[in-house]
Amino acid sequence: MSNSDLEANMRKSVEATQRNFNTIRTGRANPSLLDRINVEYYGADTPLKSLASLSTPDSQTIAVQPFDMGSLALIEKAIATSDLGFTPNNDGKIIRINVPPLTEERRKEFCKLAAKYSEEGKVALRSVRRDAIDKIKKQEKEGDLSEDQSRDEQDQVQKTTDRFIAELEKHLADKEVEILKV
Known part of the structure; x- marks a missing residue:
């Protein structure tokens, strides 16, 4: 695994974790x-983004405007039954979702959730690292790399992993600050 492949795979893990962070409420309305x-x-699970335009008319409201008015009730039901705890208001054309301010207890729960997502990201990074090191060891075993080259490459993989884990931890700290900000 080349260094650029390693970094690309690790970057994907960090980006996936950031996408997970974006789904955590912070007290402000956000379409993500x-x-x-x-x-x-029509019998298939379809992402909400594919069925409606999402906007935030103000800091406490998300507006969902379906492209097909026939899907309005289905969208409303999906939002109501989701684990987000939102109550959608349907006016016949647009679904409005009021995003209430978070309680201190709820903020702490979301911080724990962010930490969980961060840990999942770290596990993914470690998995990429393990795969890279296994390939290096295999090359060493086959005689393609000397012991010193193998050790140097493994050290490089570890440094890259450490850099991405530090980046993840920074994103986690930023998200926690955002969540706890009243």
């Missing part, structure tokens, strides 16, 4: 809060 919602539409 609805990214994980899928709607049962």
Whole structure:
């Protein structure tokens, strides 16, 4: 595994973790809060983003405007049954979701969730590292690399891993500050 492949795979893990962070409420309305919602539409689970335009008319409201008015009730049901705890208000054309301010207890729960997502990201990074080191050891075993070259490359992989883990921890700290900000 080349260094650029290693970095690309690690970058993907960090980006996936950031996408998970974006789905965590912070007290402000944000359309990305609805990214994980899928709607049962004509027998298939369809992402909400594919069925409606999402906007934030103000800091406490998310507006969902379906492209097909026939899907309005389905979208409303999907939002209501999601684990986000939102109550959608349907006016016949647009679904409005009021995002209430977070309680201190709820903020702490979301910080724990962010930490969980961060840990999942770290596990993914370690998995990429393990795969890279296994390939290096295999090359050493086959005689393609000397013992010193193998050790140097393994050290390089570890340094890259450490750099990405530090980046993840920075993103986690930023997200926790954002969540705890009242």
